[in-house]
Amino acid sequence: MKKLLWIGSLSYLVIGIAHVIGGSVLEELIAYYGVSYKDGGQWIMNQFSGFLIGVLLTPVLTSRLGKRTTVLIALGLLTVSEAGYSLLPDWGWMLAFAPVAGFGFGMTEAVVGAMIIDLIKGKAAAMSRLETFFGVGALLIPITAAYLIQEEIWQFSFPIVAAMAGISFVFWLTLSFGKLDGELGMPVREKKGEEKNDGKPGTPLSLGYDSRALSFLMTAAMFFMIYVGLEMSFSNYLPSILLIRTGMSDVSSTAALSLFWLMVVAGRLFAGIIAERIRYGRYLLLTTLGSVATFMLMAFFDNGALTLLFVALSGLFFSGIFGIALVYANSLLPGQTERTTSLLVASGGIGGAIFPRLTGWMMDRYDVQATIEFITVLVAFMLCVLLMMLWLGKRHAWPGSRRPN
Numbered sequence: 001m002k003k004l005l006w007i008g009s010l011s012y013l014v015i016g017i018a019h020v021i022g023g024s025v026l027e028e029l030i031a032y033y034g035v036s037y038k039d040g041g042q043w044i045m046n047q048f049s050g051f052l053i054g055v056l057l058t059p060v061l062t063s064r065l066g067k068r069t070t071v072l073i074a075l076g077l078l079t080v081s082e083a084g085y086s087l088l089p090d091w092g093w094m095l096a097f098a099p100v101a102g103f104g105f106g107m108t109e110a111v112v113g114a115m116i117i118d119l120i121k122g123k124a125a126a127m128s129r130l131e132t133f134f135g136v137g138a139l140l141i142p143i144t145a146a147y148l149i150q151e152e153i154w155q156f157s158f159p160i161v162a163a164m165a166g167i168s169f170v171f172w173l174t175l176s177f178g179k180l181d182g183e184l185g186m187p188v189r190e191k192k193g194e195e196k197n198d199g200k201p202g203t204p205l206s207l208g209y210d211s212r213a214l215s216f217l218m219t220a221a222m223f224f225m226i227y228v229g230l231e232m233s234f235s236n237y238l239p240s241i242l243l244i245r246t247g248m249s250d251v252s253s254t255a256a257l258s259l260f261w262l263m264v265v266a267g268r269l270f271a272g273i274i275a276e277r278i279r280y281g282r283y284l285l286l287t288t289l290g291s292v293a294t295f296m297l298m299a300f301f302d303n304g305a306l307t308l309l310f311v312a313l314s315g316l317f318f319s320g321i322f323g324i325a326l327v328y329a330n331s332l333l334p335g336q337t338e339r340t341t342s343l344l345v346a347s348g349g350i351g352g353a354i355f356p357r358l359t360g361w362m363m364d365r366y367d368v369q370a371t372i373e374f375i376t377v378l379v380a381f382m383l384c385v386l387l388m389m390l391w392l393g394k395r396h397a398w399p400g401s402r403r404p405n
Contacts, residue, residue, distance in 0.1 A: 004119065004177050005126060007168075008112045009133040011071070014164045016137025018078060018105040021161055022047065023236030024145035024257065027243070027250055028154045033091045037240070041360025044236055046095050048353035050102030055346040058110040059339055068172060071111050075169040078104025082162035088155055104165070106349055114341040117330050124280065124327045128272025131323040135268050138235070139261035146255040213333055216392040217340070220329045221347035223389055226382040227321055229351025233359040234375060235260060238311065245368045246304040256308060260315040267319025275320060280328035281390045283320065288383050290317040295376040302369070322348070332393055 022029075022044050030040050054074065061070045081101035085094065116126045141157065148154045238260060239253040248256065275283040294317060298310040326344060333340050355378070362371045 003175065004115065005129065007171050007175060008116055008130055010171065011075070011108055011112050011168050012130045012134040013137040014075070014078070014161070014168050015105045015109050016134035016139075017141045017161050017164060018082070018101060018137075019134075019232070020138040020141050020235060020257070020261070021145070021157055023239065024142045025149070025154050025157050026236060027240060027253075028149060029094075032088070033094075035091060037237075037360040037363040038357075039091070039360075041357040043095060043098055044232070044360075045353045045357040046098035047102035048106075048232070048349050048356070050099030050104075051106030052102075052346055052349035052353060053099070054103035054105075054107035055110045055342050055349050058107050058114075058342045061107075062111060062338065067111055067115060071108060071172050072169060074104045074107035074111065075165050075172065076104075077101075078108065079162050079165040079169060082158050082165060085158040086155070086162060102349075106345070110342045110345045113326065113345065114338040117327065117341060118337040124275050124324060125272035127323040127327050128268050128270075128275075128320060131271070131320070132265055132268035135261055135265035135319070139258050139265055142239075142257040142261065143255065146251050146258070150251050216332065216389065217329075217343070219385060219389045219392055220325070220344060223325065223382065223385045224322075224344045224347040225351035226378060226385060227325070227351070228348030229355030230375060230378050230382065231318060231322075232352040233355045234314070236356055237359055237363060237371070240363065241368050241371065242307065242311075245302055246307060248304070256311065259308060260311050263312045263315030264319045267316045268323070271320025271324060275324045275327075280324050280331070281393060283324055284328065284386060285390065287317045287319075287321055288379075288386050291321075292376075292379050292383050295372070295379045299369075299372050299376045328393070 022040075026040050026044075029043075030037065033039075058070065061073070065073075077100050081097045081104060084097040085101070088094075089097075113127070113130065116130055141160075144160065145154060145157045148156050235257065238257050239250070242248045242253040242256050243250065246253075271283070278286075291314060294310050294313045298307065298314070301307070301310075326341065329344060330337055330340050359371060359374070362374055
């Protein structure tokens with residue numbers, strides 16, 4: 001179990017790097033290719049389109065090939081695509097490699113996350129640990145990119161990601177997980193006693209869920225879509241926002257992105273413990289309320305020092321939302337861990353594809369202030385969706401679920 005958690009943590013470290021590398025070098029990439037913010041948003045959107053496809057295909061591939069083989073395919077594609085980025089080919093090829101990269105890190109996230117939720121005790125703490133390593137990767141790459149930008153070798157960021165993905169691939173290929181080897185290496189098979197989908201009342205319907213659970217699932221999917229879209233929009237465009245709004249240099253604005261991820265990492269160190277103590281629903285409510293307040297203040301004050309303070313607070317409040325919400329949803333939808341995780345992560349991928357593109361369009365068409373106000377409205381809407389999700393969670397109970405809130 002410990003070995004699986006460690007290799008899972010390494011995989012999430014790689015995913016964190018892959019998620020944030022685009023925003024870390026976006027200004028340099030736009031300048032190098034002579035494209036617009038809208039084009040940069042298209043590149044990010046292509047990555048998350050591939051992310052979405054990879055996540056949705058995860059249950060199919062794991063059922064036919066097994067979990068380990070699926071992870072190897074995902075990490076192999078991520079390695080190849082990042083190596084392709086490293087060559088700095090024509091912009092058309094960069095757009096073509098993007099879905100492949102997204103497919104790789106999306107599928108890795110879905111498979112590894114489902115493994116941990118399904119197999120590790122203390123699910124909130126285990127997911128918090130994975131998300132912490134995601135944050136460490138997202139923290140380290142902007143720092144590294146800032147140094148490489150200063151040395152005018154920013155393009156070396158992509159080979160670093162390719163190497164890390166390749167190392168993770170080798171570990172998954174060669175390590176033994178003891179008693180878990182059979183389960184991770186073999187296709188998923190129906191277990192005795194599991195209910196089959198026969199379409200009768202009270203049995204799973206479309207998507208494999210009881211009809212009573214679908215309203216909760218759809219609301220949770222909307223919450224994940226908004227949250228991931230927000231996180232990716234804010235983190236990918238944060239250097240550009242700071243550069244334009246406060247007059248920071250390229251190096252300083254890129255390094256400031258590390259402040260956001262530093263607070264994310266700090267928050268994730270304790271998110272699982274806190275959520276277990278105060279209950280998942282209450283944790284999600286408090287952190288989302290804090291996010292709304294932070295972005296409202298950011299929209300009103302454009303002072304450089306205050307903006308950095310709000311960036312830090314946003315990272316702290318955002319830190320545990322994804323992991324704890326994933327555990328919360330799975331606790332209310334028992335027996336469907338892999339499918340629930342894939343659907344919710346896929347919903348996040350939709351948000352990650354749509355919102356950065358929309359944010360890039362706003363950066364081009366309007367100004368930074370309008371962009372921040374747009375993000376603030378999205379955070380407020382996310383709070384409304386969360387309230388609906390918590391209400392549905394309290395109102396409905398499904399057989400075998402434990403009441404986390």
